[in-house]
Amino acid sequence: MLIDYLQESSEELRRKKEEYRSLFREYKKFYSRDIRDELKAKKEEISKMRAEISERMYENLQELGLIKRYFPDLYSMLLEDEGIRELVKKKDWLISRKEEKRELAEKKLKELKGFRTQLKEARKFIEKWPRPTIDAKSVVATWPVLKGVFDGEADKQDALSAMEKKEKELVRGGWSVFLNQSLIGDRLNFFVSKIKNLRIEESTKRIDAENAKGRGSIPEYEAIKEYEKAKKERERMERMCKHLLLANPMYMEKMKKELRTGKKNKTELERMIEKTVVKKVNETAWLKEMKKRLEVD
DSSP: OHHHHHHHHHHHHHHHHHHHHHHHHHHHHHOOHHHHHHHHHHHHHHHHHHHHHHHHHHHTHHHHHHHHHHOHHHHHHHHHOTTTHHHHHHHHHHHHOOOOOHHHHHHHHHHHHHHHHHHHHHHHHHHHOOSSEEEHHHHHHHOGGGTTTSOSEEEHHHHHHHHHHHHHHHHHHHHHHHTSHHHHHHHHHHHHHHHHHHHHHHHHHHHHHHHTTTSOHHHHHHHHHHHHHHHHHHHHHHHHHHHHHHHOHHHHHHHHHHHTTOOSSOOHHHHHHHHOOOOOOOHHHHHHHHHHHHTOO
């Protein structure tokens, strides 16, 4: 069950983080190269594990949503857990999202784009502002999107930090709109098109890296670096497509049903949909097992 995996992963992640903190304290004392290398390796371990936990959550969004619905206290504990709280918070909006009709979704999207334009203009203005404080009332009159972002005479840097937080909120709102069944296909096709171009770029960079062998350490290093960068970007874009699909299981089920008709010439997106597996949960059996484990009547 997902809860078992999350509890075990949280404990392991906390242990790794404590090991990292301990190594860092030791490094501050001795500035040893060996310890620095250990720090780097431990940081990579933590990043890899965080990515694995995130992927598992995407694959089990339905179960995460069921935990939130039936066991809110347990879900709150996950949101406060030192090891995984950030990862859970990043998925919370996905399991709380509601489907909307295309007309409303497009209206919201247009509104969000307008807000982001306002925010961009306001940021440029505030960055150039010569004084250390900003009067919220005056800037809100010009850019309504800033209402409630900061109040009174705010410190300039605090205001910019608050605006950065607002920007993330707007971006997340945009993704929430794109996830609607009426719009998700367009967004996925856009990403698939980018993936195709990235594959071509990756192939070119790989050939460049192979041709750079024997031409000296610096040219070879730079060519390999460019190839790895292109490969990483292609992989990132593929993960984004997978996450979009997993975040809207209803769309996935609809598309998979259509593909069962035996269509031969499938598009890139359709092949991606076929490969992506959505884990379904028998809600009745799951609830019974959870109550048994948590000793709830």
